[in-house]
Structure formats: structure tokens, C-alpha cells
Amino acid sequence: MAKRTLRFVCQACGAVTGKWGGKCESCGEWNSIVEEMDGGGIGGGPGRKPRRGRVVPLMPLAGATDSAPRIRSGIDEFDRVTGGGFVRGSALLVGGDPGIGKSTLLIQVAAALARSGQPVVYVSGEEAVAQVRLRAERLGLADAPVQLAAETSVEDILTTLEAVERPALVIIDSIQTLWTEMVESAPGTVAQVRTAAQMLIRHAKETGTTVVLVGHVTKDGTIAGPRVVEHMVDAVLYFEGDGARHFRVLRAVKNRFGATDEIGVFEMTGKGLREVANPSELFLGERNRASPGAAVFAGLEGTRPVLVEIQALVAPSSLGTPRRAVVGWDGNRLSMILAVLEAHCGVRFGQHDVYLNIAGGLRIQEPAGDLAVAAALVSSLAGVALGADCVYFGEVSLSGSVRPVAQAQLRLKEAEKLGFARAFGPLATGIEAGGPAMRFEGVEQLGELVARIAAAGRKQDEHGEEARRIRR
Structure with missing residues (x-):
């Protein structure tokens, strides 16, 4: 019978080493290396000898194919x-x-x-x-x-x-x-x-x-x-x-x-x-329409459009290094959006903590959520509530331009079905209108969206001041 030797295998990544160690050099996990007998596996039991191989028929690449039942x-x-x-x-x-x-x-x-x-x-x-x-x-x-x-x-x-x-x-x-x-x-x-x-x-x-x-x-x-x-x-x-x-x-x-x-x-x-x-109704069922820092993102998961609320909170920080907390989105992409807003739009977040959350616990992976995240961040910093009938989608580049995304028309149809009247997206999509009740507003640079949110904030301040004068 062939002599069987010991080996040490990491239970986290499967790396094999010749001796035990407290830390796996391949994946960095601690206390994951376990001693095992070599020669295990199918056909590798005690006393087994490797069998002689058989000739496997080779087939040409071209030929009849059957769809997988x-x-x-x-x-x-x-x-x-x-x-x-x-x-x-x-x-x-x-x-x-x-x-x-x-x-x-x-x-x-x-x-x-x-x-x-x-x-x-x-x-x-x-x-x-x-x-x-x-x-x-x-x-x-x-x-x-x-x-x-x-x-x-x-x-x-x-x-x-x-x-x-x-x-x-x-x-x-x-x-x-x-x-x-x-x-x-x-x-x-x-x-x-x-x-x-x-x-x-x-x-x-x-x-x-x-x-x-x-x-x-x-x-x-x-x-x-x-x-x-x-x-x-x-x-x-x-x-x-x-x-x-x-x-x-x-x-x-x-x-x-x-x-x-x-x-x-x-x-x-x-x-x-x-x-x-209809997941969109589930994710939007409990949203606060008049709260600053909330933007509705018209996303796409495979072939299914999904509308989800993106919530942002920007608060003054007393720390030397402000906090950045993200739930449901990529933290590195949030850092990129913050940098673009500061470099190209003049919006400063250096003295503020930033918290970002995808409502409902959904995890967003596509970059089309950049524009909605940026809108939510600016809305929270300015204290201005975004339009309750607006949706946002578009990818933001490092230069501040808004890049087109796939299936824009499908996103707009889903938003219109749920009662939204306006959509902000890339100007290069070439969409004039999402339907009889949907108005599409193209955005070429991220600074344009920031200017529109600032203008909406001034209008809200004017209406608030007029209401206070009437009450007095």
C-alpha cells in the first residue's frame, strides 16, 4: 500500500501547505488550517491504484445542437x-x-x-x-x-x-x-x-x-x-x-x-x-414624500425594472475625519460621488458626516444609481425635499458628466405605471418623453442637477416666508 502523507489545508480558501500555521498566507484567515491525510478524493482511498485511461471520442465544434430542456x-x-x-x-x-x-x-x-x-x-x-x-x-x-x-x-x-x-x-x-x-x-x-x-x-x-x-x-x-x-x-x-x-x-x-x-x-x-x-410597490410603500435626502431611483435588475428609495443624511461632524456609512451600496462609489460633487459642483462635504441607505434592504450594484445618490446627498445637505413625483437614473463620470445607461425607456415605463410624472436622466439617451404623463428632463452635467435642486430650495424658502407673513 502506498504511503500516505499529512498535509495542511485551509478551511476558508482550500490552500494546501506543508506545515501548520496560525494564519493562511493565501486568504489571511486565522486558525483555519487543519491537518488532513493526503491522497483523498474520488479513487484515492487506501490501496487504490490509478486505472488505465480510456479513449474519449472527440467531436467537431460544428454540428447539431439541442436547446437545454x-x-x-x-x-x-x-x-x-x-x-x-x-x-x-x-x-x-x-x-x-x-x-x-x-x-x-x-x-x-x-x-x-x-x-x-x-x-x-x-x-x-x-x-x-x-x-x-x-x-x-x-x-x-x-x-x-x-x-x-x-x-x-x-x-x-x-x-x-x-x-x-x-x-x-x-x-x-x-x-x-x-x-x-x-x-x-x-x-x-x-x-x-x-x-x-x-x-x-x-x-x-x-x-x-x-x-x-x-x-x-x-x-x-x-x-x-x-x-x-x-x-x-x-x-x-x-x-x-x-x-x-x-x-x-x-x-x-x-x-x-x-x-x-x-x-x-x-x-x-x-x-x-x-x-x-411588483417589487417597486414593496420598496416604495413606506416612503416619506416630504423628507429631504430621499430620491427615488429607477433601477434595473436583469430584465425587471425596480424603483427603490435612496436615503441620505448629511450632518455636521465634530470629528477630524467625518464618517462615511453605507448600507446597500458600494462605499467606494459613494466616495467617488462625493469627490465629483466637491470638485465640479462646489458642494462641500469635508465637515459633514454622510450616511447612505437603500430603503427596504435591497442591494444596488449597477452604476445607474449615481445620479439618484447625488440628488439625495445634495437634497440632505441643502435641506430641500425633492419632488415626490420625480425619479432619477444615470451614471456619473469623474468629469461630472452624466453618462447614458441601458433600457432607459423600460425604467420610465415602470415609473409612469406607479404614478411618477417627471424623470431626470442622461441627456444622451435621446428620450423626449416616457409617455403621455411622463416628462423627461435630460441632465448633461451633474452641476445642472445641483443648480436645479438649489433653485427649488430658493422657491421653497420664498413660499415659506410668504406663508409666515400671511400668518402674522
Whole structure:
């Protein structure tokens, strides 16, 4: 038998070293290096010898192609994120914070697919079958023909799947609880997670069964375990949300069979997750129309327009270095907008604390929110409330110019549908009007928007002074 040696593997990034250390040199994590036996993995057990390879047929690039067949789950928001449903033989990785609702979402997906006549298997490594049944009863899904199992051995799971009718969907909750005899380490380690995922993905490709793996997340929000697992699967989905809020967002960060900029919005209720067909009404439902520092951003998530309120608070600071706090947006981009406002518009923030928040807990990634952020910042600094019927969108460059963004007409249609009458956006979009009730005002330089907000502030001061004279 070949001699097996020890190696030390970082449980955060999967880096391998020859000796133990308190800090991983690859990712910088402390106390993440664990001792493991070398030679683990598929085909790497004790006494195993490498087999002779076989000749793999080579195919030409040109030839007939078949579109990937889809299996719709019946939950439209979930199907939107996956690209139209499950692809047979694909593997998906779903991550999210503990208690955010990953198991609830997947048991609802499993029940909806099973009710449509597709065989579904739900394997839980964290809960007993009775606990899964209790959740199903609470959600009103007890009558769904979903087959349950509570098992953590990968070999037993694969043997069971081969013995029953071939399922269309297999859900593994979670990948960190599985273990295989081919690896001599504890469940949840890098070697166990990587090997277990590889065995399940191989089963999916060979049988045509769709496999969904649930993954835990680390304190920084990434899926725990080696990053190679994310490269092995066909799609990586993150279930986001705040435990203090009632809505959740399913977002794709990788998808070989669909777009990666789509989101699905759900609302957490006593009966489980409910689909939100119009997220704009949800995010704008509690906004204060007369408050300074609030601007409505006409955003776009994939093919879906979403209107969200951006809130800014600019307050005098007694600190030598004023604070900059951001929730739901990129902090570096906020610093850039502040620098552009100071350099090209003459608006000074050096003696003020700046707080920026995306209302409702949504996370905005597209740069089209620059103009709305700038409007909210200037509004808060000047103490001037922006128009309640206005929306903003546009990318701001370092020179202070407002650059055009994609799908401007789609953003305007969504704003008009919700009752907004005016829109501020890039002049270069060439849009004269968003519709019969929508007026589009093009902005070429950021300074033009600052001047308009200042003019509106002077008008509000004049009206306020006139009202005070009348009362006297």
C-alpha cells in the first residue's frame, strides 16, 4: 500500500501547505488550517491504484445542437432567476445566512414540482424526517408527494437514488453535513465538501437528475468551503435578506444556462415565502414624500425594472475625519460621488458626516444609481425635499458628466405605471418623453442637477416666508 502523507489545508480558501500555521498566507484567515491525510478524493482511498485511461471520442465544434430542456418549478420568481426552470443534469448551489429561509424556499419548490407530477427527493443532513414534515405541515405542503430522507453518507444517498425511480430533482440540505468514506477527515472540511460535491455532480451529469446543494455562508457572506465548489456547479444562487425585514431576494451570481443579473423577490409570511410580482410597490410603500435626502431611483435588475428609495443624511461632524456609512451600496462609489460633487459642483462635504441607505434592504450594484445618490446627498445637505413625483437614473463620470445607461425607456415605463410624472436622466439617451404623463428632463452635467435642486430650495424658502407673513 502506498504511503500516505499529512498535509495542511485551509478551511476558508482550500490552500494546501506543508506545515501548520496560525494564519493562511493565501486568504489571511486565522486558525483555519487543519491537518488532513493526503491522497483523498474520488479513487484515492487506501490501496487504490490509478486505472488505465480510456479513449474519449472527440467531436467537431460544428454540428447539431439541442436547446437545454427545462423543468419549470411552478414558482415564477424562482424560475426567473434560474433562467426559465431547472436544466436536466445540472447542479445548483444555494447559499444564504442561517435562518434566512433557504430550506423553506426549497421545500416549497420541491412541493410545487412534485405536485406537477415530477418525482422529487429531499435529503436533509441537518434535520430528521419528522422535523421536515413539521415544516411542511406549517406551510400547508403536507400533501405534496415529496420523498424525504435524513442521511449524511454520500455513498448511501447515491445508492438510494439508484434504487428508486429516477427523480427529476434532488435537494441536499446541506453539503457541509455530508461525508464520504473516500476522505479521512471530518464532515465540513475542504476535502469532504469538495469530494461530496464532485460525487453528486457526477451523478447529476450521468443520470440527468437536477441536484440542488444548500451551502452555509461565512461571516463575510460567501459560501463556506473551497471556492472550487462554486466553479464545479452550473449555477450559484444567493438568498439575501434581513431577519428584521419581511422580504427576501434570490440573486444569481453564476448561471451557465441563464442571466446572472436577474433577481426574484419573496415576502416571508406565516405560511412561508410569497412571490412579489411588483417589487417597486414593496420598496416604495413606506416612503416619506416630504423628507429631504430621499430620491427615488429607477433601477434595473436583469430584465425587471425596480424603483427603490435612496436615503441620505448629511450632518455636521465634530470629528477630524467625518464618517462615511453605507448600507446597500458600494462605499467606494459613494466616495467617488462625493469627490465629483466637491470638485465640479462646489458642494462641500469635508465637515459633514454622510450616511447612505437603500430603503427596504435591497442591494444596488449597477452604476445607474449615481445620479439618484447625488440628488439625495445634495437634497440632505441643502435641506430641500425633492419632488415626490420625480425619479432619477444615470451614471456619473469623474468629469461630472452624466453618462447614458441601458433600457432607459423600460425604467420610465415602470415609473409612469406607479404614478411618477417627471424623470431626470442622461441627456444622451435621446428620450423626449416616457409617455403621455411622463416628462423627461435630460441632465448633461451633474452641476445642472445641483443648480436645479438649489433653485427649488430658493422657491421653497420664498413660499415659506410668504406663508409666515400671511400668518402674522
